Amino acid sequence: MILDLNINGIPLTLTASPGDSLLRILRAQGYFGVKHGCESGECGACTVVLDGKPVNACVYLAAQAQGHRIQTIEEVGQHPEQGWKVTTGLHPLQSAFVESGAIQCGYCTPAMILAARELLDREPNPSEAAVRETLSGVLCRCTGYLKPVQAVLRAAAALRGEAVEPIDAPIPAPPEWLPDEGDKPSPRGEEIHPSTFIPHPLLATTLVMPRIQVTPETETWQRVGKPEIKVDAVKLAQGKPAFAADFEKRGLLVAKVLHSPIAHAHIKHINASRARELPGVAAVLTWQDIPRVIYSTAGQSDPIPGPLDSFSLDKKVRYVGDRVAFVAAETEEIAQQALELIEVEYEPVPAIFDPAQAMQPGAQRLHDEPEYVNFAESDPTRNLAAHIRIDIGDVERGFAEADTIFEDEYEVSKVQQAHIEPHVVITYWDEDDRLVIRTSTQVPFHVRRQLAPVLGLPIKRIRVIKPRIGGGFGGKQEVMIEDVAAHLTIATGRPVIFEYSREEEFTAARSRHPMRIIMKTGVKKDGTITANAMYALSDTGAYGCHALTVTGNTGHKSMALYVGDGPYRKAPNIRFYADVVYTNHPPAGAYRGYGVPQGYWPVERHMEKIARQLGLDPLEFRLKNALRAGELHPFSTAWSEGREPRPETIETCGLEECVRQGSVATGWDEKFGNPGWHQVPGKPHLRRGIGMAMVMQGTAIPYLDMGGASVKMNDDGSFNLLVGATDLGTGSDTVLAQMAAEVLGVAVNDILVYSSDTDFTPFDKGAYASSTTYISGTAVVRACEQAAERIRLRAARLLNEQDSPVKVVPHEIRLIDRKAVAPDGRAVSMAEIGHHALHHAEQEQIMGVGSYVSPVAPPPFAAQFSEVTVDIETGQVVVDKLVMGVDSGVIVNPITASGQIEGGMTQALGYAVCEEMRYDEQGRSRERNLRDYHIFQAHEMPELITIFVETFEPSHPFGVKAVAEIPMDGVAPAVGNAVLDACGIQIDDIPITPEKVWRALRDKS
């Protein structure tokens, strides 16, 4: 059919099918600011404005848009500097999103800006509740919504002509931090009721800086430690075509995968001939058509610390959603039709869903393929993907010396990363017959290395390009989709796009490992822990990707925190045993926190029970037994992911100060143990509770993961910084640019960051294990120091050519304010140096290259606090406030770092109270969309407070430790402990649903 559309004021006549969505048509016309996040109107990423009203373009037919005015992000504003052309610049909303740190991955940003603009057009002075309500139609998995709300409030104020605080205006330092705003008028003058359910009290001001206790080492720095604007924010605010799917290629085929409807079966017979004959089908591949190469889909450094147990296509299926065939066709509809024409005869074998049963002798075996390659103690004959036995000290003697033994069982659920950008890849042959893989991945170099044998290509004939990524959270640390498109490009010779639907994200992507965990702890009457033991039974699903390392982390990071006191502190008794078991569930894999949240739910619930049963203060009991600076990381002598362990001393630990600051910010002393505070006046059915948890994580993987960087100077004094590190929206490109700018003495916008492309950027292991700022950051510093040395030499030469009796020595030159400054104050600009080096005497390309592998993995520490209100009639739990005191070393960028904490706490809150992937008795997913699988929306959020307690980690040039994963660890147990505090019930398995709370209350009464 012929359609006449008006897009951004431009009339357009085009041909479309009656069933074409507005989303598809707009993207086909190059309006890539309209994003795909689902197919059913749940995520809001596809928001456009139709006759002034926001609509979801994925559920709106293009035909319905005829005669209406369509507006997309592309017409909202533009870069303010476009050469000689005078532009209107960015819209105030775009500017506010850019400045406020409201953009992380940026995938939801165009939709948020469009929705907010419509609000501000009709209501110039909106309440915070109205802003949250407006943004509630757009799901964001990165930010926790605080900064987007602040951005809209700032833009509203600016549009009204009011002054807003400068972006770096600090939140007042102690003692003014004390306010518990729950009982006070809000900054916007509205009455706040802490027990209000929905909408929540006002939570945001227009102040965007977090609270931060700065370490003195940073005081003279110009770029590190400052709230610099994210280097990619301006393009993301404009919805520029920055993501993997925002790409046009002539002759692009669409790939689809036929997924198994059966949990466990042999493929007895498969016939794709009818599908191949369908007009418009370019290729259909089954296991008979491609080489049988075993590999692991876990994107990890070599050697992969896990079994090799996967094929691109196999003659056996092991879960509902497993791959059966690949199709490439001219359109998505034809590809879908072709899937339906593939005839498959399955020979079912018994499926097994309970990990305890799966490891019993005689249980149905999942992996009996002869090609299977063991790693460490994996044993496919017992359905064991991994097996961990770690004993530190003498645990049995520790138990014998205890006055009381506490033992309990806990359970953690399977949850989804739920990044808003689905997995997506485009593959094509370039003009040199090299295979280009443009993919939304966290691990481009691992993709290249791991896929080469699978595709039958040498590494040098594969180029992996990682554009902007719309969130990953570990879900994209998996080489999971690239082979599909690549096999089809090899088969057809044509470019292929393969993008997961939202349903596929739930049925055929990865998730967090669910576990059953037993804790056993020996304690003396005075609260000294004498021995601590954990056993974890982990369900890895059908494949063992990340099986060993995720579950290893469960004990390694959580059981290391409590070493005991007195003599036990010097010689702790700790045991961690785990079995990681194959079942016919969809595979688990990497998810932000990487096994550690699974550990802290039992550890911190257990510590709370012990403290309460012994009548000890929960904070003092924990701190008495917690690891301290100067002590050995207890696991460093015993375990290293299947490699040789090497002892490591904890150099910095701000845990005690995190606890102090967090308890001040929550008013812990006034609330904990105060019966009056637990009651809600006038609401006898409500109870308030307060809880906390202490946590530690790790920073990078020592002696294994390497980061690289190179930098080159241009003739205007700017620099190209090339990094293999992978910014998923975390802001890593920005913090790397800040470190480069600090070393080179220039502005952050003089550093042009490019990440990553396996042809051009140095190797980097990728974005995982909280390592980019630490590992890749050190590589950047090394590269920039090399360049800086050349700059100083040339500056000295230029200065010594001046008519001055004072001779300048290169190492005395400071690089600052875009200049090389001699001790006597004379200076040459960076532009002069760059120009001179490239064009005048003794020309050279000033550049540097650096790489880094760390010998240590310094842990960040944190204290997580939570306040809840429980309805004791319905079991509903509302989390009112989350406060986190965090020691992540030096904070390179307070705004991006606090955005990480807010977003992480929000994901962890879903883990605590509502997110869960469940299966029926046939192994079929119950949750297949973002309606059934609920992630938090803007109007449902509690108050989020981040407090950074800086320490200076001596193993890094700028003293940093990791920040990205630690917010995942403590929220669930802090909420569980707050529920206990509110109404005296023990919930030992997450999520803490109203039904579980109601049942526990009923059983108690």
Ligand code: FES
């Ligand atoms: S893509 Fe339209 S709502 Fe998700």
Ligand code: FES
């Ligand atoms: S910034 Fe919102 S989804 Fe990533």
